[in-house]
Amino acid sequence: MRRSSLPRPARAGAWILACLAVLAVAAPLLAPYDPAAQLDAAESSRRPPLSSLLVVRTEGAEPRLAERVSVEGDDLVLLRRSGSVRLPLGSVTNYGKHGVTERRRAWLGTDALGRDLLSRLLYGARISLTIGLLAAALALTAGTAVGSLAATGGRFVDQFLMRTVDGLLCFPHLALVLLLAALYRPGTWLLVILIGGTGWMGLARLVRAEILRLKQEPFALAAAAAGRSPAGVLVRHLLPNATTPLLIDASLRVGGSILVEAALSFLGLGVQPPQASWGSMIAEGQSHLTTAWWIAAFPGLMVAAAVIGSSLLADGLSDRLAGLRAGKGRPARARAPWAIRTWLGQT
C-alpha cells in the first residue's frame, strides 16, 4: 500500500491557506504596530509603502513625527508636511548621541488616518478568514443536512426542499445577501449566518445526488440488509463516502465566502468600523485611490491569495476524487466517519 499525497498545486494551496492562518493567529506578535493607533495623523496619513518617519518624543505630549530633523541653536527643527516646527531641545526625551533615531516604518504604507497598513492587514486577516471559515462551515452543515434529508426523506420532502433550492439558486448570491442584510442589518456574527446561510444550495444538490448514487452501491445495500436503520446507513456509510466532494465544495466555499464578505463590506453592509476586514479596507481606500493607491491595493491582493489557496486545494481534491471514481479507491471504512484518511491516506 502506497501512501499517496495530494498533487502539487493542491499542496501549494494548502500551504497558502496555512500561512494566512498563521499570520492571522500570530497577528499580535507579527504586527509591527497597533493596528488602531493613529500616531500624529496629520503627519503620518497616506504615507507610501517602504517610507518611514522619525518619531520625536516630548515629555507629557503625544509623540510627533517628522520627515527630517535638524538642530538650530537650542531648538530641534522638525521638517513636516505642513512646514517646519521648532521644539526646544531640552524637551525632547529621545534625543541622543546620534540625534533622533527612532523611526516609524510603514512597510506597506499608512492609511488615511495614519494607521499602519501592514498591521491592519494582519489583523484584518483574522476577521476575513474567520468569516470565510465559519460561513463555509455553516454552508457545509446546512447543505449536508438539507441534501441528506432530501435524499432519504421521501418524495414529498424531496420535492419541497429541492424546489426551494431551485428557487434560491435563481437569486444572484450577492443580491440575496444584500436583501437580507437590508432587512436584518447584521453585525459581524450575523454576517457569518447570512453568508453561510445563503451559500448552501449548490452543496445540497450535490449531497443529494451523491447519496442517491451511493444508496444503490452494494456496501450500502448490504448495510441496510444487515439491519442498520436508514439514519445509521446515512451517517455510518453514505456520508463518509461522500466526504471528498463535500471537502471540495467546502474548500471552494471558504474562498467564495471571503469574496462575498469582501464585496459586502465594500458596499458598506458588511464589517463595520472599528473592526476591519480586507473588504472594508478596500472600501476605505476607494476615496483615496488617486492619492494613496496602496490603501486599496494590498488588501485586494490578500483576498486573492486566500481565494487562490482555497481553489487550488479544491482543484487538487477533485483530481483526487476523479482518481477514486476511476476505481482506484474503495469505500470508506464504516468505523471511521468523517475520516480524513479516506482522501489523504491510502489509495
Place this chain on the structure above:
Amino acid sequence: MGLALAPVAGVIRLVLRRVAAAAVLFLIVLTLTFAAVAGAPGDPLSPNDPRIPTEHAERLRALYGLDQPLPAQYLRWLGAVLLSWDWGQSYQTGRPVSDLLFESLPPTLLLAGGALFTQYLLGIGLGLIAARRPNSWLDLGVRAASLLVYALPTFWVGLMAVLIVGVGLGLAPIGGMTSAAAYELGPLAALLDVLAHLWLPALVLGLCMAGDIARYTRSSLIEFQTTDAGRAAKARGLPWTRIVFVHGLAHAAPRLLQMAAVSAPLLLSGAIVAEAVFVWPGLGSTTLQAIQAGDVPVVLAATAYGAALVIAASLAADLLLVRLDPRLQAE
C-alpha cells in the same frame, strides 16, 4: 407527413415544458421573496410607537391589509404582482416601484451584455491559445491568469482599472453611463458616448468572469482532439485552426452555452459591485441606494428582478440548446 411533423411537435412540447418550468420557478422565487420580508423582524407600523394613536394605526393596518392573516396578505401581494405588475410604491419617492426599476433595467442589461460578450471573447480566445500547446509556458500562463482573475475581487479590479486606465492613462471616463453634456449630443454621438463609458466596466466584469470559460474551452478542445471526431478531422489532413475553430468549438458550444446560464447569477452579482465602482445607474445602484434609505419595496422588487433575469437567461439558454443540439430535438 406524420414523419415530418413529429419532430416539430416534439420540439414544441419541449419548449412548452421549459417555459412552464420557468414559470413555476418564478412563482417559487416570488414566494421566497415574500417569505424573506414576512420573516424579517420589525413591523411597518411599530405597535409600541406612542406617536401613532391606536385607532389611526388600526386604520392604516386595514388600509394596507396588514390586519389580515399572512396567507391572505401573500395572495393579495401575489395577485397584484402577477396581474398588474404592481410592486407597491417606493417609500422614498412615492413612485410606483415598477416604474423605477423599468428605468434601471436597461443599463444593467447593457452592462451585463457587454460583460458577457467580453467574457466569452476573452475566455474562448485564451482557451484556444492554451489548448494550442498543452503544458507549454503559454498554457501555464493562461491557467495561472484564469485562476488569478477568478480570485481577485471584481470591485478591486474595477478600482485598479479606474486608477490606471481612467485616471493614469486617461483612456476612459472614471464613472457614470453618459457625459454631463450628453443631452446635447445627436443619436450617433450619444451612442458613442455610452460606449465610451461602457467599455471599461464591461471589460473588468468580463475579465473577472472569463477564467471558467478559458479553463473549459481549453480542456474541451484538448479532449476533443482525442475523440473519434477529432482524430477523424486530423486524419483528413485538416489544419489545426480548422479542426479547433470549426469542429472543436462546435463540440464545446452546448456546454459553453449552459455555462452562460449557470453563471448568470454570478454575472449579476458582479454587475452589482461593478455598478457601485463605476457609478453605473443600473439595478445594483438602485438597490444599494434603496438599502441605504431603508426603502424595502424597491430592494425587494430589485432582488426579484435579478432572479427573474436569471430565470430568463436559463430559459433562453435552454431554448438555444434545443436549436443547437439535434439530439435534444430527436427525443
